[in-house]
């Protein structure tokens with residue numbers, strides 16, 4: 001199917017006669033949108049895969065698929081949402097082959113909250129502790145904390161927090177119940193905030209003993 | 218609002234991320250919003266989670282390397 005539509009559109013655009021207007025428009029529209037979205041396609045692919053070569057492959061595969069399915073996109077104002085769904089689906093379909101890893105990662109993770117940590121009575125702050133921490137966190141800190149999550153947790157955080165997908169959309173793409181998405185997301189965010197807290201402590205951004213920051217509440 | 222409809226901080230904390238994800242039905246969302254309008258602690262918590270998410274969302278953008286740009290150009294030229 002994909003081969004067929006690729007070939008026919010190429011013939012449309014490159015035949016000696018005047019190409020059909022719609023085909024030219026399609027290609028121009030598509031190339032323009034890809035160019036506009038390249039930063040985000042690559043950024044999201046990189047957060048999904050944590051690997052530059054794999055991210056390039058994922059973006060390339062997504063672009064080829066999107067072009068093949070473009071005639072099925074009825075409302076072009078939805079292009080961005082649509083192509084990121086293709087990207088997520090493509091990534092998830094690769095993940096589904098590695099189910100064991102997914103299951104192994106479903107361990108307990110309590111509801112760790114950075115906000116609660118910042119409001120522990122032994123921490124001395126001037127001003128607004130949350131705002132200070134948010135301002136001091138580097139992109140690298142966030143990237144490292146996100147990258148440290150198990151694949152199945154990172155996938156839901158990227159889908160929901162970065163792409164704005166609903167739980168139901170993610171559940172559909174992953175082929176799991178909505179409740180599973182919700183619980184993975186809760187664990188993922190808890191683990192993410194714990195990692196950020198530990199990094200903030202290691203960097204001296206927050207005072208408070210390392211013991212306190214670690215295991216127990 | 219009657220006492221029965223009023224919700225407590227722990228209920229807001231438990232539902233806050235789902236609220237921010239836009240996953241609550243209208244009635245529950247309205248109850249959370251009423252609470253946030255009155256409770257400084259929960260309001261600050263919601264603001265913090267929103268701010269953290271905005272920082273995280275910045276990770277969705279990364280300049281593509283030249284190798285990918287060339288590859289995309291080659292793919293688009295094929296179409």
Ligand SMILES: [Zn+2]
Pocket residue numbers: 225226227229252256257258259260
């Ligand atoms: Zn409250």
